[in-house]
Amino acid sequence: MITATSTKTTTSSRGRALGAGWRAAAACGRVDPELFYPLDLDPVGPAVLAARRVCAHCPVLPECLGDVLASEDPARRWGVIGGTTPDERTARYARQRAAGLDATGAAA
Numbered sequence: 001m002i003t004a005t006s007t008k009t010t011t012s013s014r015g016r017a018l019g020a021g022w023r024a025a026a027a028c029g030r031v032d033p034e035l036f037y038p039l040d041l042d043p044v045g046p047a048v049l050a051a052r053r054v055c056a057h058c059p060v061l062p063e064c065l066g067d068v069l070a071s072e073d074p075a076r077r078w079g080v081i082g083g084t085t086p087d088e089r090t091a092r093y094a095r096q097r098a099a100g101l102d103a104t105g106a107a108a
Contacts, residue, residue, distance in 0.1 A: 022067075027058035037079040041086065048080055055083035069093055070102070 023029065028036060031054055038047030055061055065082030069089060077086035084092065101107060 022060045022063040025060045026064060027054050028064075036081065041080075043085050043088065048085060051080035052083050055080070058083075069096070 035054065036051045038045075038051065040047050042048060055064075058064065061083060065084065068081045069092065072081075072089065074090065074093070077089055079086070081089070096102070
């Protein structure tokens with residue numbers, strides 16, 4: 001699901017500069033947003049898998065995940081964003097911090 005805005009220019013996984021406009025290319029912009037906020041966040045449950053199917057075909061998945069990891073309030077993680085559950089984002093964020101990396105995986 002699309003989250004907070006960013007003014008930093010990024011490059012998509014296909015090599016194009018997107019800036020904050022990457023959201024216009026996001027697959028989630030064409031489906032009901034409720035799909036990404038299921039009550040059951042079981043990583044292999046049907047609700048999460050339905051959201052992941054949309055994310056799996058998204059051309060800007062890396063930008064989405066990087067943006068949410070950089071801007072999400074850890075105390076308010078909710079929903080499937082960038083193909084990940086809140087618990088998965090928490091674990092990924094902790095691994096990156098422990099490795100001295102920023103939210104995009106670059107050296108901090």
